[in-house]
Amino acid sequence: MELVLFSISSAVAVFATVMMITRVNAVHGLLYLILSLLAVGVLFFLLGAHFAAVLEVIIYAGAIMVMFVFVIMMLNQGEKTTDQERAWLTPGIWIGPSVLALILFAEVLVVIAGGGSAETGQLVDSKQVGIALYGPYLLAVELASMLLLAGLVGAYHLGKPMMAKRREA
Amino acid sequence: MNTGLGGAMDIIGILLSVIFVSAMLIWVERRLLAVWQDRLGPNRVGPLGLFQVAADMIKMFFKEDWIPPFADKPVFVLAPTIVFITMLTGFAVIPFAPGVGIIDFNFGLLYFLALTSLSVYSVVLAGYASNNKYSMLGSLRAAAQTVSYEVFMGISIMGVVMLSGTFNLREIVEAQRDGWFILPQFAGFIVFLVAAVAESRRAPFDLPEAEQELIAGFHIEYSGMKFGMFFVGEYLGITLSSAMIVTLFFGGWLGPWLPPLVWFCLKTAAFILFFILLRGSLPRPRYDQLMTFGWKAMLPVALLNLLATGAVALSSA
Numbered sequence: 001m002e003l004v005l006f007s008i009s010s011a012v013a014v015f016a017t018v019m020m021i022t023r024v025n026a027v028h029g030l031l032y033l034i035l036s037l038l039a040v041g042v043l044f045f046l047l048g049a050h051f052a053a054v055l056e057v058i059i060y061a062g063a064i065m066v067m068f069v070f071v072i073m074m075l076n077q078g079e080k081t082t083d084q085e086r087a088w089l090t091p092g093i094w095i096g097p098s099v100l101a102l103i104l105f106a107e108v109l110v111v112i113a114g115g116g117s118a119e120t121g122q123l124v125d126s127k128q129v130g131i132a133l134y135g136p137y138l139l140a141v142e143l144a145s146m147l148l149l150a151g152l153v154g155a156y157h158l159g160k161p162m163m164a165k166r167r168e169a
Numbered sequence: 170m171n172t173g174l175g176g177a178m179d180i181i182g183i184l185l186s187v188i189f190v191s192a193m194l195i196w197v198e199r200r201l202l203a204v205w206q207d208r209l210g211p212n213r214v215g216p217l218g219l220f221q222v223a224a225d226m227i228k229m230f231f232k233e234d235w236i237p238p239f240a241d242k243p244v245f246v247l248a249p250t251i252v253f254i255t256m257l258t259g260f261a262v263i264p265f266a267p268g269v270g271i272i273d274f275n276f277g278l279l280y281f282l283a284l285t286s287l288s289v290y291s292v293v294l295a296g297y298a299s300n301n302k303y304s305m306l307g308s309l310r311a312a313a314q315t316v317s318y319e320v321f322m323g324i325s326i327m328g329v330v331m332l333s334g335t336f337n338l339r340e341i342v343e344a345q346r347d348g349w350f351i352l353p354q355f356a357g358f359i360v361f362l363v364a365a366v367a368e369s370r371r372a373p374f375d376l377p378e379a380e381q382e383l384i385a386g387f388h389i390e391y392s393g394m395k396f397g398m399f400f401v402g403e404y405l406g407i408t409l410s411s412a413m414i415v416t417l418f419f420g421g422w423l424g425p426w427l428p429p430l431v432w433f434c435l436k437t438a439a440f441i442l443f444f445i446l447l448r449g450s451l452p453r454p455r456y457d458q459l460m461t462f463g464w465k466a467m468l469p470v471a472l473l474n475l476l477a478t479g480a481v482a483l484s485s486a
Contacts, residue, residue, distance in 0.1 A: 025241075027241070027244065027294075027297055028243075028244070031244070031247075031294075034290070050274075050275060050276050051276060051279075054276045054279040054280055054282075054283055055279070057283035057286075057287065058279065058282055058283045058286055058323075061283075061286075061287060062282075062283055062286025062287055062289075062319075063286060063316060063319070066286070066289055066290070066293065066312055066315075066316055067316070069290070069293050069294070069297070069312070070293065070309070070312045070313070070316075073293065073296070073297050073305065073308065073309065073312075074309065125275065126275075126276070126336060
């Protein structure tokens with residue numbers, strides 16, 4: 001049962017990702033990317049990482065991708081970008097990414113052939129995640145928070161002249 | 170854990186009753202608004218106008234289901250279904266009463282947040298796919314509003330999580346046996362309530378569809394049953410938010426004398442009526458006022474509440 005669900009959702013994830021790359025319409029591509037993220041969320045759930053699964057949906061599918069769609073909508077360029085995109089997607093550009101993907105695929109095959117030790121199937125609850133974050137990974141949490149703070153200050157700095165101009169007007 | 174609570178009967182029963190309640194809310198809202206505005210409201214179809222919903226449904230089904238030629242067709246069709254599906258799926262984790270419900274999920278609270286954040290795609294994609302400047306403005310507003318208020322919604326309920334020590338909605342209800350969380354978490358409750366109204370895009374936060382300035386915002390181009398889906402989706406959202414408020418702050422099914430399920434339904438109904446009263450009594454703010462209020466009032470209150478709750482939890486532990 002678990003295996004069937006796992007196979008279905010991983011097939012959906014791979015298919016959606018391929019569709020995402022090959023779409024010429026940016027919003028259609030983003031919709032496939034959202035689908036792919038949701039499928040990955042299901043995979044996390046099936047592996048027992050319920051917390052990661054829900055966060056995947058809240059943060060990636062629910063917040064970051066909304067921002068992507070938001071920006072694409074604001075820049076709504078219509079047919080022009082579709083033609084531009086079509087011109088970019090020539091057969092030649094597939095070679096590089098395909099070779100890289102093939103290397104990854106070969107690695108996956110080696111891991112599976114070697115007994116697939118990666119899969120644990122152990123339930124992880126939120127308490128364990130919290131203890132891990134504020135114990136062994138404290139430094140990473142602090143670094144991430146500093147990075148976010150820098151981003152926040154940067155966004156404020158970039159937005160400030162615009163707000164000042166608006167106040168004068 | 171994730172053990173199924175009820176079988177097929179529970180699922181079908183909850184699904185049907187939730188859809189029935191949401192559909193009937195169309196009538197309830199129109200009658201109640203009429204009462205508060207000193208009018209009669211729809212009272213012609215059936216006793217007290219009760220069959221008005223059926224009449225509306227028949228009208229919607231027989232309307233031409235028109236897709237504008239300039240629309241992005243697949244996305245245009247997809248958009249209204251998203252709000253409907255995400256809101257209905259949200260009811261899966263609601264603890265109606267002990268032994269009544271669909272799943273008992275350890276991260277039920279986060280699951281609710283995930284689905285409310287997904288429901289915004291409905292509005293955003295509807296605005297994009299309609300290819301109409303008013304729709305576009307409406308959905309830009311919707312996206313900004315929902316993403317902002319989602320933040321405060323998430324922070325405001327962390328106080329409840331701290332007090333109960335779990336994300337599981339059933340355990341949160343059980344943790345309120347000695348006192349509902351409305352008292353220790355009053356600030357959290359206020360922030361959650363405001364954010365819930367903003368998330369469901371109801372008046373006074375209905376800027377995305379402000380009739381006077383944007384005609385109808387994101388659903389201008391929609392007609393027939395697709396419009397109906399947006400409409401029922403909004404009422405599903407209100408019902409879901411009311412059920413969550415009751416679960417998190419008002420002790421869920423807990424209460425004396427009456428059976429648990431009755432208590433839960435009564436409390437939820439009270440909040441649904443409150444949502445309708447809000448629409449009947451408050452004016453709509455300007456768009457920048459809405460965003461400023463969110464980031465300059467809601468966020469500090471939510472953070473201070475979190476800080477105070479954390480300090481109390483640490484000192485009593």
